[in-house]
Amino acid sequence: MKVMVAGGAGFIGSHLIDALLAQGDDVVCVDNFFIGTRENIAHLHGNPHFKFYEQDLTDLDRMLKIFQAEQVEYVFHLAANSDIQASAQNPMIEYKNTYSTTFILLECMRLCGVKKLFFASTSAVYGEQMGVEVSEDAVALKPISYYGGAKLGSEGIISSFAYMNDMSVLVFRFPNVIGPRLTHGVIFDFVKRLKADPTHLRILGDGTQSKPYIYVMDLVDAIMRFKDVEKGITLYNVGVETQTSVTRIAEIVCEKMGLPEIPFEYTGGRGGWKGDVPVFAYNLDKIHAAGWRASMTSDEAVAKTVEMVL
Amino acid sequence: MKVMVAGGAGFIGSHLIDALLAQGDDVVCVDNFFIGTRENIAHLHGNPHFKFYEQDLTDLDRMLKIFQAEQVEYVFHLAANSDIQASAQNPMIEYKNTYSTTFILLECMRLCGVKKLFFASTSAVYGEQMGVEVSEDAVALKPISYYGGAKLGSEGIISSFAYMNDMSVLVFRFPNVIGPRLTHGVIFDFVKRLKADPTHLRILGDGTQSKPYIYVMDLVDAIMRFKDVEKGITLYNVGVETQTSVTRIAEIVCEKMGLPEIPFEYTGGRGGWKGDVPVFAYNLDKIHAAGWRASMTSDEAVAKTVEMVL
Structure with a gap:
């Protein structure tokens, strides 16, 4: 076709x-x-x-x-x-x-x-x-x-x-x-900040904002x-059942970059920026019932993407 | 202001x-x-x-x-x-x-x-x-x-x-x-058709299409x-609780024009045209609870508008 x-x-x-x-x-x-x-x-x-x-x-x-x-x-x-x-x-x-x-x-x-x-x-x-x-x-x-x-x-x-x-x-x-060919977003931001200054990591919001990453x-x-x-x-x-918090993303990035001990500095507040939905959960019953499930969890997708961004 | x-x-x-x-x-x-x-x-x-x-x-x-x-x-x-x-x-x-x-x-x-x-x-x-x-x-x-x-x-x-x-x-x-300064729609169409030819009235659909007119x-x-x-x-x-069918509008127009006996010719089908919602009912509980109700029924609004269009 x-x-x-x-x-x-x-x-x-x-x-x-x-x-x-x-x-x-x-x-x-x-x-x-x-x-x-x-x-x-x-x-x-x-x-x-x-x-x-x-x-x-x-x-x-x-x-x-x-x-x-x-x-x-x-x-x-x-x-x-x-x-x-x-x-x-x-x-x-x-x-x-x-x-x-x-x-x-x-x-x-x-x-x-x-x-x-x-x-x-x-x-x-x-x-x-x-x-x-x-x-x-x-x-x-x-x-x-x-x-x-x-x-x-x-x-x-x-x-x-x-x-x-x-x-x-x-x-x-x-x-x-997320995944190969991604061009922007929180994973990129963290890697960029840590490459520029590996002594600490600034995080928007309070780090608890959690989203599903597919x-x-x-x-x-x-x-x-x-x-x-x-x-x-x-x-x-269409999504994944699991979610990844911003703090968890920071941990994964630091781990993959070999920077396990650096301090996180939170700007505070619920959302990263205005218009950001801080916590979000999907009901995926319909597509699951149709016989489809994501092969990777949210954390797995983040980890695999971090490896490619580095 | x-x-x-x-x-x-x-x-x-x-x-x-x-x-x-x-x-x-x-x-x-x-x-x-x-x-x-x-x-x-x-x-x-x-x-x-x-x-x-x-x-x-x-x-x-x-x-x-x-x-x-x-x-x-x-x-x-x-x-x-x-x-x-x-x-x-x-x-x-x-x-x-x-x-x-x-x-x-x-x-x-x-x-x-x-x-x-x-x-x-x-x-x-x-x-x-x-x-x-x-x-x-x-x-x-x-x-x-x-x-x-x-x-x-x-x-x-x-x-x-x-x-x-x-x-x-x-x-x-x-x-x-509907009301004064209206420029188009079914009331206008009926009046126009009857002025051109008062022997019969062509009606789109089967005439049962019913809507609330405010x-x-x-x-x-x-x-x-x-x-x-x-x-x-x-x-x-925001609306009225009552509805007026297309046939009822035709009757009101004919009555006001002094043409009570002319035959209606229906083109047939549920809706007047594609994209038309043939029957529609509103739930008005919220605005009624807030203390507002329309002063005229749908039929009253149609009748008053027909008088002004003639």
Whole structure:
């Protein structure tokens, strides 16, 4: 099948392309290198089943030309801002890169009759649901980050397009994804700080902020496994049952760097920054019942990622 | 207080301006006349408490200049596409006029420190919840029209901006609004068809599609009554308990036009058009408990509106 991966030069998108090519699909990758990198897809140049367009997804006219030229059957939409701290300072990043990319892709699909979509959503749509293990049919969604707000908006407009155009859509809401080709986040920050000054480690918040970290290969495995869905929206929380606290991440980084005894200095407070959801637990019953589980725990995913970052 | 009414030359916005001025507020109205009309605000010219900008709300730079010049304390956001049938043919209308207007207004509010917002949302965010009387904390929201999808997206990004910037936001989800200055919809269609040919009336669907119609003055009354809210999001369904079927509207129109015996010709099918939610019931317990009820039933609102349209 000929498919499009939007945001295919990004962290998750580039791994998904590897999996799609390995399965025999022809892949059209569209990316503007806002967050994606040339390095992530360098190994694919010369592959006759891979085609790349350096293109901003929000340009409807140019995107329509690509859709008309390529006649893809499936769109994997992984294009978005993924740096929540950056957009906290400038929400327009989410307007353009997270919401508008979705709307323009949907409009191209509508005009060109493309019926199959995968959408990478996020745990951030739930917002701060204190003490609740959120399931897919959760109560009112109240995102607190611009990123979560723009992703929830994307889910909303996907619902409309799916209904109006008889599309088959798989939506995954997933938490922090880590692994090879990762470009930012707390693991990077800790390694960078310790390389600059190995005498101590500054930690945002009180260190108890805990999140599930899923290994990117586990996520790609789930996409490949569930991508063929019925008409309408099929929605799953995808994650790991375990969580890793920020202090635990610091310990793993220090251990792997051979710095077991250095002091941690906490800036204090519940969250790392405003818009950060300090504690988050997923209800994964639905995808577990469908026969899928992550192969790595959150701590294992962190440890493996730290090894690659060093 | 100095306030901004975005979409103030529109049907609901212009009535809200009348109420705000009557209460002693200074009103800055911004509208691009996409759906709003000069006639709706003609009676306000020369009023020293009223100022008008003909301006597209999606132009961030120009909107910022207006915010900086006017220093408003409250934004009433009623700018949106309101013609769901039009955007069913061209969803980009919702991208620009419903979603993007919201994002740009929020960004102006953030940059200029404006903390109070009213947002006109819609029953369409619920989508088709068969047999369920939907309350504010309803299960998964699944809009089926592009309009509903863009409004749900607006609610999502409002949630983020409210949290990140300590805003106080009142969100009303309301159904069909009718009354003076209405410009389109089923009542207009019936009157127009009967004036052109009074021998019969063509009705989309099977005529059983039933919706609550709220009189615009009732809605404005509720906005004025609840506009001062606490920090965060305060969300109400606002409507009437009764509903009016399409056949009942046809009967009321024919009665008022003195055409009691003409045959109705149904096109058949459940909904009037794709994206139309054929039967919809609101749970209004929350706003009733807060001490507000509509003064007119749905049928009364229809009858009064028909008289004005004729």
